[in-house]
Amino acid sequence: MDAQQQFRTSLTTLLDKITLLSKSQLETQLKGFKPAEVHTIEFIGKHQDVNVTKIADAMFVTRGAVSKLTKRLMARELIERYQKPDNKKEIYFRLTPQGRGVFLTHEQLDQEFQQRDQPVFDQTDPVQLQTVLAFLDRYNQHLDHEIEQHHLQ
Amino acid sequence: MDAQQQFRTSLTTLLDKITLLSKSQLETQLKGFKPAEVHTIEFIGKHQDVNVTKIADAMFVTRGAVSKLTKRLMARELIERYQKPDNKKEIYFRLTPQGRGVFLTHEQLDQEFQQRDQPVFDQTDPVQLQTVLAFLDRYNQHLDHEIEQHHLQ
DNA sequence: CATATAATGTTTCCATGTCAACAAAAAATA
DNA sequence: TATTTTTTGTTGACATGGAAACATTATATG
Numbered sequence: 001m002d003a004q005q006q007f008r009t010s011l012t013t014l015l016d017k018i019t020l021l022s023k024s025q026l027e028t029q030l031k032g033f034k035p036a037e038v039h040t041i042e043f044i045g046k047h048q049d050v051n052v053t054k055i056a057d058a059m060f061v062t063r064g065a066v067s068k069l070t071k072r073l074m075a076r077e078l079i080e081r082y083q084k085p086d087n088k089k090e091i092y093f094r095l096t097p098q099g100r101g102v103f104l105t106h107e108q109l110d111q112e113f114q115q116r117d118q119p120v121f122d123q124t125d126p127v128q129l130q131t132v133l134a135f136l137d138r139y140n141q142h143l144d145h146e147i148e149q150h151h152l153q
Numbered sequence: 154m155d156a157q158q159q160f161r162t163s164l165t166t167l168l169d170k171i172t173l174l175s176k177s178q179l180e181t182q183l184k185g186f187k188p189a190e191v192h193t194i195e196f197i198g199k200h201q202d203v204n205v206t207k208i209a210d211a212m213f214v215t216r217g218a219v220s221k222l223t224k225r226l227m228a229r230e231l232i233e234r235y236q237k238p239d240n241k242k243e244i245y246f247r248l249t250p251q252g253r254g255v256f257l258t259h260e261q262l263d264q265e266f267q268q269r270d271q272p273v274f275d276q277t278d279p280v281q282l283q284t285v286l287a288f289l290d291r292y293n294q295h296l297d298h299e300i301e302q303h304h305l306q
Numbered sequence: 307c308a309t310a311t312a313a314t315g316t317t318t319c320c321a322t323g324t325c326a327a328c329a330a331a332a333a334a335t336a
Numbered sequence: 337t338a339t340t341t342t343t344t345g346t347t348g349a350c351a352t353g354g355a356a357a358c359a360t361t362a363t364a365t366g
Binding site: 116 | 163166174279295297300
């Protein structure tokens, strides 16, 4: 297996595992909340004047999905909607006190995830770590180039 | 931003870009096939004596989901089932000629993606490349440990 | 200013995934 | 060997996300 294939395989399994782990922990600590719901609460908690379209863009899902999701979250009184006096089209969301509770729990969990993986970073030589990060940066730059060439975005 | 955060950010954007680039090509060349379907065909094509449980483990989904997926693929005559004479419980899958067609198309697309990104790997010092791969391996091993500790899978 | 176009959010239909219960067979255990 | 436990695969109920059609409002254009 050449380097690129090995890289891709490692990356894929890495992300599958991270997803699996965060999902289960989220489910135990935030029982009754789906990952997408928590993610939405997190996004609303971190940004001002969030609407359906912004959430959809940030989460890489359709507006329809977000519309349903926010409806559920409002029914459970975790978020609430508001509008601005000069715009009758856009609908914004903010957290309710209950929603802020979920938000804080999630923040704590996120710190736990970081702590869970920190040993990997601590036990790696700083120079090697920089090599890894630099490589990812170069790869990202290359893809930026490709995206530009293919006239995407 | 610390190393872990930088690593996470780079990884996320890297994958977003890869998804964006491969999306349009996959849609034109493998029209009518869902990512999960192609992924399953790929897995069956690459491994011997694959059963529902193995696919589920490899794709991080439930056995129920795989059971339905393989049923669909069999209905479309892309895969077929077989058993071994000394085991009446386990059911294995292999590709049909049509399934191999899809498999090959996917392989070719994959090669195109590889060629697109090969410059990044060619222009990286082999020693540094090994550092990157070794880091990912260590990270994966760490997560394997975590998954085991949480009694997942 | 009037009209065309774009943006925004919702809903319906549909596909697909999870969960949980289940049956059958294999493996472990007494 | 007989019984219990585990493994394997399937199914039905349910939830959820995508696609597309739609209504409403904002923005661009003439």
